[in-house]
Amino acid sequence: MTLFGYWRSSSTWRVRIVLEEKGLSFDTVPVNLLHGAHLDDTHRARNPLGQVPALAIDGGVTLIQSVAIMEYLDQVHPSPPMLPADAIGRAQVRSMVEVVNSGIQPLQNLAVLKAIEASGGDRVAWSTRWIGKGLAALEALASDDGPWLHNHGPTLAEACLIPQLYNARRFKMDLSAYPKLLACEAACMARPAFQRSHPDQQPDAVVA
Amino acid sequence: MTLFGYWRSSSTWRVRIVLEEKGLSFDTVPVNLLHGAHLDDTHRARNPLGQVPALAIDGGVTLIQSVAIMEYLDQVHPSPPMLPADAIGRAQVRSMVEVVNSGIQPLQNLAVLKAIEASGGDRVAWSTRWIGKGLAALEALASDDGPWLHNHGPTLAEACLIPQLYNARRFKMDLSAYPKLLACEAACMARPAFQRSHPDQQPDAVVA
Numbered sequence: 001m002t003l004f005g006y007w008r009s010s011s012t013w014r015v016r017i018v019l020e021e022k023g024l025s026f027d028t029v030p031v032n033l034l035h036g037a038h039l040d041d042t043h044r045a046r047n048p049l050g051q052v053p054a055l056a057i058d059g060g061v062t063l064i065q066s067v068a069i070m071e072y073l074d075q076v077h078p079s080p081p082m083l084p085a086d087a088i089g090r091a092q093v094r095s096m097v098e099v100v101n102s103g104i105q106p107l108q109n110l111a112v113l114k115a116i117e118a119s120g121g122d123r124v125a126w127s128t129r130w131i132g133k134g135l136a137a138l139e140a141l142a143s144d145d146g147p148w149l150h151n152h153g154p155t156l157a158e159a160c161l162i163p164q165l166y167n168a169r170r171f172k173m174d175l176s177a178y179p180k181l182l183a184c185e186a187a188c189m190a191r192p193a194f195q196r197s198h199p200d201q202q203p204d205a206v207v208a
Numbered sequence: 209m210t211l212f213g214y215w216r217s218s219s220t221w222r223v224r225i226v227l228e229e230k231g232l233s234f235d236t237v238p239v240n241l242l243h244g245a246h247l248d249d250t251h252r253a254r255n256p257l258g259q260v261p262a263l264a265i266d267g268g269v270t271l272i273q274s275v276a277i278m279e280y281l282d283q284v285h286p287s288p289p290m291l292p293a294d295a296i297g298r299a300q301v302r303s304m305v306e307v308v309n310s311g312i313q314p315l316q317n318l319a320v321l322k323a324i325e326a327s328g329g330d331r332v333a334w335s336t337r338w339i340g341k342g343l344a345a346l347e348a349l350a351s352d353d354g355p356w357l358h359n360h361g362p363t364l365a366e367a368c369l370i371p372q373l374y375n376a377r378r379f380k381m382d383l384s385a386y387p388k389l390l391a392c393e394a395a396c397m398a399r400p401a402f403q404r405s406h407p408d409q410q411p412d413a414v415v416a
Contacts, residue, residue, distance in 0.1 A: 048348035049311055049341070061296055065310070067275075068302035075295050087283050088269055094276035098309070102273070103257055106314040115337070121327035129323070133257070140256035 001026040004046060004062075005053040006033045007202035010105060010163035011066040012053040016202075017159040018070045020193035022077045026055075030204035033110055067101050070156050082155050093150050096141055096157035100164045104134035108167065124171055131168050135178050142180040147187035149180075154188055162188050166199065209234040212254060212270075213261040214241045215410035218313060218371035219274040220261040224410075225367040226278045228401035230285045234263075238412035241318055275309050278364050290363050301358050304349055304365035308372045312342035316375065332379055339376050343386050350388040355395035357388075362396055370396050374407065 005012030046054040047064040056062045108127040149157045188194045213220030254262040255272040264270045316335040357365045396402045
């Protein structure tokens with residue numbers, strides 16, 4: 001499999017987490033968002049929306065949208081499972097996935113932040129507003145038992161949470177209001193799969 | 209089951225489509241977004257993010273996030289199926305679901321449009337930009353065979369597309385550049401389930 005993505009893209013990191021947790025081997029092909037490589041014809045042939053990640057699988061098929069890719073990987077490579085076995089548990093994990101995937105990330109990705117600045121808005125104030133709202137909801141939804149968001153983990157919800165917390169720190173947000181999320185993050189980052197998938201570990205990383 | 213939602217909420221409409229296609233009976237409890245009812249304590253106990261829809265199921269459990277709810281309904285009430293049987297097909301349908309769910313809808317919901325206006329932006333220019341970008345991607349992803357977006361239909365992708373086209377028309381967008389999407393819409397709206405689920409048919413509808 002070949003993962004087309006960008007080291008700092010939170011949606012790309014989600015897919016790396018699932019690939020690494022399941023022990024799957026894959027090649028990485030960087031798509032430089034800062035250079036606009038996601039908008040050229042080559043990448044638009046993979047994803048007409050011009051976003052990362054995209055995952056090329058066997059048979060010439062390329063899958064797009066991180067949630068769809070993660071669900072595919074969990075179905076085809078079921079060990080270890082990253083969704084609960086029961087229908088209600090699956091819905092609860094998927095709802096946390098979507099709090100990040102539709103409730104936070106789309107409002108603070110690069111294309112939207114450029115548009116906010118172009119219309120006179122402030123990218124930090126805009127981003128932190130929506131990230132804070134979403135993380136507060138996740139803190140309320142997270143299991144009180146910890147450290148996982150829902151019973152056993154990590155699940156697809158952790159695969160979404162950890163990259164989103166990384167983004168929050170890029171905006172210098174104070175995360176102390178989210179102790180359950182921070183405990184979950186600590187449990188995740190103790191795992192080799194999360195460590196290997198970290199943006200700084202990617203071949204296209206630009207680390208100061 | 210009880211569906212907490214708003215007649216014109218596109219995410220609520222998605223869930224109504226799935227409930228109706230599967231012939232499931234449910235009660236509707238309106239949550240008036242214009243009156244801020246989604247932000248009061250009663251609704252925040254259902255969904256800490258303060259969004260609709262929420263679906264109360266047996267056993268005192270309330271599910272949130274339209275995609276998580278639709279996936280739950282498709283698993284627990286599998287007839288008729290609203291995802292393909294094969295893993296790649298499921299991924300392709302889910303990718304179209306997410307083009308709407310994360311690529312379009314979050315950028316043009318009521319809370320975001322209020323924030324755009326407060327920061328000096330124009331809600332129509334903002335909305336039509338992102339809706340147009342997402343619909344163009346969907347037109348590229350949609351099957352050339354038609355009228356369904358992916359082989360047989362309708363699937364969860366149609367449950368997302370049809371409410372999004374309704375929103376596009378509220379912004380008076382010209383949709384003639386999306387002939388495959390319009391053909392899909394015509395096929396969907398010929399079905400009683402889509403007709404019954406239409407916003408204008410809901411108990412809280414305010415039709416001019």
